[in-house]
Structures are given as C-alpha cells and as structure tokens.
Amino acid sequence: MKGLLEVYKILLSTYGKRNWWPAQTAFEMMVGAILTQNTAWTNVEKAIANFGESLSPQFIEAASLEELADIIRPSGYYNQKAIYLKALTAWFKKYDYDPEKVRKKQGQVLRQELLEVKGVGRETADSILTYALDKPFFIVDAYTKRILSRLGYELPTTYDQIRLQIEESVPKDLYLYNEFHALIVEHAKQYCQKKPICEGCPLQTFCAKKIG
DNA sequence: CGCCAGGGCCATA
DNA sequence: TATGGCCATGGC
Numbered sequence: 269m270k271g272l273l274e275v276y277k278i279l280l281s282t283y284g285k286r287n288w289w290p291a292q293t294a295f296e297m298m299v300g301a302i303l304t305q306n307t308a309w310t311n312v313e314k315a316i317a318n319f320g321e322s323l324s325p326q327f328i329e330a331a332s333l334e335e336l337a338d339i340i341r342p343s344g345y346y347n348q349k350a351i352y353l354k355a356l357t358a359w360f361k362k363y364d365y366d367p368e369k370v371r372k373k374q375g376q377v378l379r380q381e382l383l384e385v386k387g388v389g390r391e392t393a394d395s396i397l398t399y400a401l402d403k404p405f406f407i408v409d410a411y412t413k414r415i416l417s418r419l420g421y422e423l424p425t426t427y428d429q430i431r432l433q434i435e436e437s438v439p440k441d442l443y444l445y446n447e448f449h450a451l452i453v454e455h456a457k458q459y460c461q462k463k464p465i466c467e468g469c470p471l472q473t474f475c476a477k478k479i480g
Numbered sequence: 481c482g483c484c485a486g487g488g489c490c491a492t493a
Numbered sequence: 494t495a496t497g498g499c500c501a502t503g504g505c
Contacts, residue, residue, distance in 0.1 A: 305487040311503055312486090344502040348488085389488045409486050426494080453486060462484075 269421050269437040275474060276438065279451035282470040286450030289399040294367035295325055295360065297400040301392050302352045303343040314342035325365045328357045352387025359385045367400065375403030390427045398449070404442040406434045407449045411456035418464065419475055 290309075291297035296316070303312045316323065318339045328336065336350035343349060359381065363369040370378065375397060382393040394405040408430050416434075417423055424430050438444060459469045466472055 301486090304485090306485065307487085307501090308485040308503070310485090311501095314503085342502060344485090345487090345500050346502080348500060352488085387488070391487065395486080407486085411486065449486090456486085 269416070269433055271474070272421075272434065272437040273439075275419065275471065276444070276448050276451070278470055278474065279455055280447065283451055283454050286447055286454060288446060288450035289395075291399075294400040295365070296323055298356055298360070298396050299323065299328075299353060301395045301399075302349055302356060302387055303340060305345070305349070305387075305392065307344050311342045311344060315340040318342070325357045325360050328353050329361065348387070352385075355386040356388065371401055371403075375401075375405065378403060379405065390431075394431070398442065398445050402442055404440060404445045406431050406438075406445050408434070409449075409453075411452050411460065412449070415452060415456060415460050415471075418460065419471065 289297050289300070291300055300312055300316065303315050318341075319327070331339075333347075333350045333354070336353060337346040340346050340349055340353070360370070378401060379393055379397060382388045382396060383390065388396070391407060391409055394407045397403040397405045398407060408427055412434075413423060413430065424433060438448070455471070459465045459471075466475075469475070
C-alpha cells in the first residue's frame with residue numbers, strides 16, 4: 269500500500285497526537301474493547317460508569333452473569349458480553365491479574381491465547397495487544413477498511429491479509445500503530461461516516477489523486 | 481420511525 | 494472461505 273505513511277503524516281498533522289485508548293488501567297482497556305464491539309463508545313461510557321469503583325477483575329470474577337449483564341446493559345448485547353467479560357477475566361487470572369506478567373510473553377503467543385478466549389476476535393485481540401499489552405498489531409476495524417477503500421486501495425478479503433499488508437507498508441512501531449489507529453477513528457468520525465463528507469477533508473487531495 | 485455504532489459466534493454450504 | 498442470522502442499547 270504505497271503512500272500509506274503519507275496518509276498517517278497528514279492525519280497526524282491535522283488532528284495531532286491522540287494519546288489513546290481512553291482507559292485508566294490495562295484491565296479497563298480490555299473491558300472497553302469487549303464492550304465497544306459494534307457499539308457506539310458513548311454507550312460504553314455509560315456501562316463503564318455503572319461499575320463505579322468496582323471495575324476490577326476480582327469483581328467480575330465474583331459477580332454473577334445476571335449482575336454483570338445488568339451493569340453493562342447500556343453497551344448492548346449485554347448477555348453475550350457478560351459471558352465474554354467472564355472469559356477474558358478468567359484468562360487474565362492466569363497471570364494473577366498482573367499486566368506486567370502478561371507482557372513478558374511474546375506478542376504472537378498472546379495473540380493466539382486471546383483468540384481462544386470466547387468473545388475475543390481478531391480486531392479485539394489486536395486492540396488489546398496494542399493498547400494494553402504493548403505488542404504492536406495493526407488494528408483493522410470498519411473505519412480502517414472504509415477509509416483505505418475510499419482512498420483507492422484494493423483490500424484483500426481476510427482480516428489478517430489486510431493487517432499484514434498495512435504492517436508491511438509502515439514501520440513496525442508500537443507508537444505508530446497506536447497513533448495511526450486512533451487518528452483513523454478520529455478522522456472517520458468527522459469525514460468518513462456512511463455518508464462521506466469530502467468538504468474540508470484533509471485527505472481530499474490524496475483521495476482524489478488515488479481515485480481520480 | 482429507521483439507521484447505525486471502534487464485532488464475534490455459530491450454522492451452513 | 495465466505496456468507497447470513499443473531500445479539501440489543503442509545504443517539505440522531
């Protein structure tokens with residue numbers, strides 16, 4: 269994907285450093301990654317707020333599925349996500365709920381482990397790896413595919429093919445992956461919703477160049 | 481009222 | 494491997 273780094277630079281100069289992901293702790297980040305699946309972040313915020321002071325792996329381990337579902341109700345799919353949070357927490361317990369212990373393992377190994385957790389698919393795994401565990405894997409979400417497609421890039425069919433192509437096109441750097449994805453989300457929210465807003469779009473020139 | 485949001489699971493062919 | 498149904502709330 270030629271010119272992808274240029275896209276990153278334009279977005280960075282336009283929106284500035286994002287300093288993502290909005291979470292206080294690694295565990296809160298992981299919880300947010302589950303709750304935001306196909307869900308508006310504003311609803312996730314309500315669910316997070318409902319935990320109050322008890323957003324901890326210990327609380328989720330002890331809580332019943334019914335209690336959990338009731339707390340996370342605003343985030344939608346609450347019955348499924350309650351199960352997912354339990355599964356994620358059970359995985360985390362193997363590391364004594366200690367993010368530093370998790371980070372001692374290799375990224376590829378952790379990715380496999382995460383994909384075996386019910387409710388953690390590729391995008392969620394890569395989000396957790398990049399934003400909570402310091403293991404760089406480029407996150408391919410709906411926004412990423414939409415923007416790249418509109419810029420004129422031909423995208424492969426599977427998630428990992430797209431991810432690998434992107435990773436081959438930019439320096440393999442945790443900080444860059446972190447910022448780039450955050451910038452993509454910010455840009456998409458402003459200009460790349462279902463109905464595109466090309467007026468004032470900072471990628472307009474680049475976009476026109478690729479599409480013609 | 482209908483559409484959609486920072487997906488993933490499962491069954492099916 | 495690739496579709497399709499399903500899950501569910503809140504904002505617009």
